Amino acid sequence: MAATAPSPADVWAAYDDVRRAGPLVHNITNYVAMDLSANVLLAAGASPAMVHAREEAAEFAQLAGAVVVNIGTLSPEWAESMLGAARVASERRVPWVLDPVAVGATAYRVKVATDLLPLRPTVVRGNASEILALAGAAGRGKGVDSTDESADAVEAAIELAARTGGVVAVTGDVDIVTDGRNTLRVEGGDPLMARVTAMGCAASAMVGAFVATAAEPMVATASALAVFGLAGERAAAQAAGPGSLRWRLLDELHGLDEQSVLDGVRIS
Amino acid sequence: MAATAPSPADVWAAYDDVRRAGPLVHNITNYVAMDLSANVLLAAGASPAMVHAREEAAEFAQLAGAVVVNIGTLSPEWAESMLGAARVASERRVPWVLDPVAVGATAYRVKVATDLLPLRPTVVRGNASEILALAGAAGRGKGVDSTDESADAVEAAIELAARTGGVVAVTGDVDIVTDGRNTLRVEGGDPLMARVTAMGCAASAMVGAFVATAAEPMVATASALAVFGLAGERAAAQAAGPGSLRWRLLDELHGLDEQSVLDGVRIS
Amino acid sequence: MAATAPSPADVWAAYDDVRRAGPLVHNITNYVAMDLSANVLLAAGASPAMVHAREEAAEFAQLAGAVVVNIGTLSPEWAESMLGAARVASERRVPWVLDPVAVGATAYRVKVATDLLPLRPTVVRGNASEILALAGAAGRGKGVDSTDESADAVEAAIELAARTGGVVAVTGDVDIVTDGRNTLRVEGGDPLMARVTAMGCAASAMVGAFVATAAEPMVATASALAVFGLAGERAAAQAAGPGSLRWRLLDELHGLDEQSVLDGVRIS
Numbered sequence: 106m107a108a109t110a111p112s113p114a115d116v117w118a119a120y121d122d123v124r125r126a127g128p129l130v131h132n133i134t135n136y137v138a139m140d141l142s143a144n145v146l147l148a149a150g151a152s153p154a155m156v157h158a159r160e161e162a163a164e165f166a167q168l169a170g171a172v173v174v175n176i177g178t179l180s181p182e183w184a185e186s187m188l189g190a191a192r193v194a195s196e197r198r199v200p201w202v203l204d205p206v207a208v209g210a211t212a213y214r215v216k217v218a219t220d221l222l223p224l225r226p227t228v229v230r231g232n233a234s235e236i237l238a239l240a241g242a243a244g245r246g247k248g249v250d251s252t253d254e255s256a257d258a259v260e261a262a263i264e265l266a267a268r269t270g271g272v273v274a275v276t277g278d279v280d281i282v283t284d285g286r287n288t289l290r291v292e293g294g295d296p297l298m299a300r301v302t303a304m305g306c307a308a309s310a311m312v313g314a315f316v317a318t319a320a321e322p323m324v325a326t327a328s329a330l331a332v333f334g335l336a337g338e339r340a341a342a343q344a345a346g347p348g349s350l351r352w353r354l355l356d357e358l359h360g361l362d363e364q365s366v367l368d369g370v371r372i373s
Numbered sequence: 374m375a376a377t378a379p380s381p382a383d384v385w386a387a388y389d390d391v392r393r394a395g396p397l398v399h400n401i402t403n404y405v406a407m408d409l410s411a412n413v414l415l416a417a418g419a420s421p422a423m424v425h426a427r428e429e430a431a432e433f434a435q436l437a438g439a440v441v442v443n444i445g446t447l448s449p450e451w452a453e454s455m456l457g458a459a460r461v462a463s464e465r466r467v468p469w470v471l472d473p474v475a476v477g478a479t480a481y482r483v484k485v486a487t488d489l490l491p492l493r494p495t496v497v498r499g500n501a502s503e504i505l506a507l508a509g510a511a512g513r514g515k516g517v518d519s520t521d522e523s524a525d526a527v528e529a530a531i532e533l534a535a536r537t538g539g540v541v542a543v544t545g546d547v548d549i550v551t552d553g554r555n556t557l558r559v560e561g562g563d564p565l566m567a568r569v570t571a572m573g574c575a576a577s578a579m580v581g582a583f584v585a586t587a588a589e590p591m592v593a594t595a596s597a598l599a600v601f602g603l604a605g606e607r608a609a610a611q612a613a614g615p616g617s618l619r620w621r622l623l624d625e626l627h628g629l630d631e632q633s634v635l636d637g638v639r640i641s
Numbered sequence: 642m643a644a645t646a647p648s649p650a651d652v653w654a655a656y657d658d659v660r661r662a663g664p665l666v667h668n669i670t671n672y673v674a675m676d677l678s679a680n681v682l683l684a685a686g687a688s689p690a691m692v693h694a695r696e697e698a699a700e701f702a703q704l705a706g707a708v709v710v711n712i713g714t715l716s717p718e719w720a721e722s723m724l725g726a727a728r729v730a731s732e733r734r735v736p737w738v739l740d741p742v743a744v745g746a747t748a749y750r751v752k753v754a755t756d757l758l759p760l761r762p763t764v765v766r767g768n769a770s771e772i773l774a775l776a777g778a779a780g781r782g783k784g785v786d787s788t789d790e791s792a793d794a795v796e797a798a799i800e801l802a803a804r805t806g807g808v809v810a811v812t813g814d815v816d817i818v819t820d821g822r823n824t825l826r827v828e829g830g831d832p833l834m835a836r837v838t839a840m841g842c843a844a845s846a847m848v849g850a851f852v853a854t855a856a857e858p859m860v861a862t863a864s865a866l867a868v869f870g871l872a873g874e875r876a877a878a879q880a881a882g883p884g885s886l887r888w889r890l891l892d893e894l895h896g897l898d899e900q901s902v903l904d905g906v907r908i909s
Contacts, residue, residue, distance in 0.1 A: 140676055141408075143673050147835075148836060156743075212432065303408075346627035347627050359884075404675050614892030616887070
């Protein structure tokens with residue numbers, strides 16, 4: 106589909122960069138996702154920080170290699186912090202990732218997410234229904250009705266990327282990564298991952314670690330999702346259920362070696 | 374004790390319904406319990422959401438199959454959200470569960486919990502001292518002093534159920550479920566479960582999943598506690614300590630099959 | 642270095658006291674650390690409570706055997722609760738522990754931490770850069786520049802302890818515990834522990850459990866860190882990565898017996 110598809114060797118190089126640089130990733134993320142996001146970042150070799158107060162979020166964002174804004178659990182104070190941190194990130198060219206959790210569910214989520222969009226997130230990562238809702242809220246016409254939600258979401262992602270000027274990722278059975286012109290497919294993962302809370306949020310945190318160290322957001326995003334999916338796939342192969350999947354995923358992220366990445370990553 | 378005691382086959386049917394329907398359970402729960410509650414709900418086949426902001430909690434409650442309100446970590450804003458969500462649930466006949474964590478410990482908790490009671494929770498679940506404190510705060514006379522706290526708690530539960538018109542569950546070595554007229558005893562669980570944080574809160578979340586899909590709150594509550602206890606018992610049998618108990622419980626909830634439920638559930 | 646160095650038998654006695662007494666430890670700690678702190682306290686035999694609201698934090702602190710204040714995730718409301726709970730603890734001689742997470746990172750953190758210091762924390766526990774930042778913010782002169790950060794941190798810890806009149810612990814490859822006059826070295830732990838979020842915060846919670854039951858804060862702090870380090874070391878020896886390290890640590894804390902403590906603890 107695109108000339109920009111990173112090879113497995115590119116993915117390994119990107120992961121190796123994260124581990125060597127140990128980038129500081131500033132997360133304003135939901136209560137449920139904090140623990141797993143922090144542990145995923147640590148297992149991947151990055152350095153997480155969770156800083157939410159209006160009194161410090163924007164100041165802290167200046168120190169970060171990347172900022173991850175996740176609207177999973179909102180409040181007016183946090184929404185302000187999100188805007189402040191995203192604004193600083195945008196102005197200072199710190200890459201930032203938007204995770205529009207459950208954006209279509211309430212009017213308040215739509216408002217906060219659409220307030221954040223003009224600050225041009227480097228990457229937006231969501232599932233199909235979130236990307237559809239966000240693209241719709243951002244003014245996308247309804248277009249041809251589609252019964253194929255994932256095809257429809259790809260179209261919405263492309264339109265949304267054109268609008269933000271950044272990358273949009275739709276994660277699901279297959280992950281889609283687009284910058285509005287080129288579109289990549291990232292395979293991997295396991296259905297059992299959907300039975301562990303905050304896995305999508307943790308994937309967004311991973312994207313944060315990779316955009317902090319990689320020059321190219323498309324490559325960074327696809328690489329992050331490929332590594333996360335591979336670790337999840339390997340963890341699921343040994344897991345007896347969602348409880349063991351979770352800790353095995355962290356062990357896999359920490360232990361993944363070059364050969365496993367070269368053999369396991371599938372991006373097209 | 375009662376004609377309403379669900380058989381193991383009824384419990385299995387109730388659990389199977391949860392897994393098939395995957396009900397959306399809206400939790401306003403404490404920071405410590407969010408992760409485990411969400412993961413317990415996912416492992417059990419339900420779909421958890423944690424939504425707390427005043428700006429959206431009541432709106433979101435309309436979408437839910439059940440609402441779980443847990444006062445473990447309070448603030449004035451959250452107390453408002455709890456009241457708003459419970460009010461919507463009560464008006465729209467969405468079943469809702471109240472978990473009055475540590476209700477007797479501070480005046481503030483007493484106030485919030487007693488403000489919630491008139492909204493008629495479908496189920497109240499607490500430990501013996503919480504149910505005693507809540508029944509006392511709700512105007513229960515002291516009655517005959519009892520050195521047997523659990524017998525006293527059963528009496529308090531019956532009075533509290535008569536007042537709310539709903540079900541009250543007292544969990545402990547043996548769980549008691551009453552609607553003020555009939556009273557069930559649910560056996561199961563393991564003492565090691567008390568060495569893992571938020572296990573009681575997670576049990577309340579389970580009750581939320583079951584009341585979302587079952588017609589009868591008594592059956593739903595007893596079934597939820599029986600399944601949770603059985604999974605905990607099976608997890609404890611293999612666990613080397615509280616760390617492994619926690620993830621094994623999630624694996625067990627996910628993997629429990631019909632035969633295990635038929636053989637393992639003990640309700641009288 | 643000091644006559645106060647507890648023997649392994651003293652450490653075991655201190656741990657045994659925690660398990661027998663099951664002290665109530667009131668934590669005002671960050672969102673990321675709550676789950677692990679609560680589970681560490683439960684695994685160690687203590688009884689954790691997480692209570693943050695201004696409406697109840699000070700009241701609750703009166704009930705506690707110890708209070709742990711951790712500034713990891715701040716807000717103005719929480720800062721007030723921290724001050725209120727620390728003030729009550731200080732007045733009523735309830736031991737309290739300050740964990741100045743990332744204190745140097747933002748102006749807001751410096752302000753909150755330096756507001757708390759005059760309330761004379763029984764123990765301050767941080768890593769080298771936190772203790773350096775806090776001692777600096779509290780008026781420490783720059784002194785001789787040192788390229789050896791850990792030696793510099795020991796000096797800062799001694800000055801900080803002299804100022805608070807309490808104990809200061811600097812955790813790292815080797816943990817340092819000082820009351821300004823005597824200084825102990827506690828060995829143990831494993832580098833993999835740094836790849837699990839909130840391990841330092843959990844160590845502070847452990848210190849809370851020990852100061853709640855032990856008469857001597859130096860002995861309590863060194864014992865808590867020794868037991869925590871030993872459990873971490875034993876967990877790491879069996880762990881395949883940070884995911885399994887975390888639950889194994891809880892299992893080890895729960896299962897540690899006298900012989901293991903006598904054989905494994907190294908304090909000088």
